[in-house]
Amino acid sequence: MVEQQQIDKLRSVFAELKEKAGVDSAGAKKLELPKVERLVARLVEFSGCLGCQDYVVKLTGLLQGLTERFEQLERSDYKALSLLAQDITTHLEKEHQLIPDGYYIGTYIALG
Numbered sequence: 001m002v003e004q005q006q007i008d009k010l011r012s013v014f015a016e017l018k019e020k021a022g023v024d025s026a027g028a029k030k031l032e033l034p035k036v037e038r039l040v041a042r043l044v045e046f047s048g049c050l051g052c053q054d055y056v057v058k059l060t061g062l063l064q065g066l067t068e069r070f071e072q073l074e075r076s077d078y079k080a081l082s083l084l085a086q087d088i089t090t091h092l093e094k095e096h097q098l099i100p101d102g103y104y105i106g107t108y109i110a111l112g
Helices: 004-021 026-031 033-045 050-068 075-095 103-111
Strands: none
Touching: 004 026, 004 033, 004 050, 026 033, 026 075, 033 050, 033 075, 050 075
16 A cells, blocks of 8 residues: 555645646646546555556656746646556546546447
8 A cells, every 4th residue: 555645745836736736727727637636546545556656656757847946847747647647547447437527428428
């Protein structure tokens, strides 16, 4: 299990980034903060999984770097966060059988 200290660090780093980005700013939109917030919650929930433990460490490091240089973020920074979020999402879907948001809507529309 991931140490509680590491989980607390992830939460505090995310809260700091969210505070710097603001609620409705363009930076917050590019960083996809609501999606990242949901991923953080799921990683904490599944902290017993070795894959999730690795992602907690990776995400903490990335968010810390983004927070430190928030004013000078480049396209590659946004892309790195997006790729990590995609990897985490894939892990959660495959290993923990979570389904993406809106999954059943497409099914019901197709069935009419």
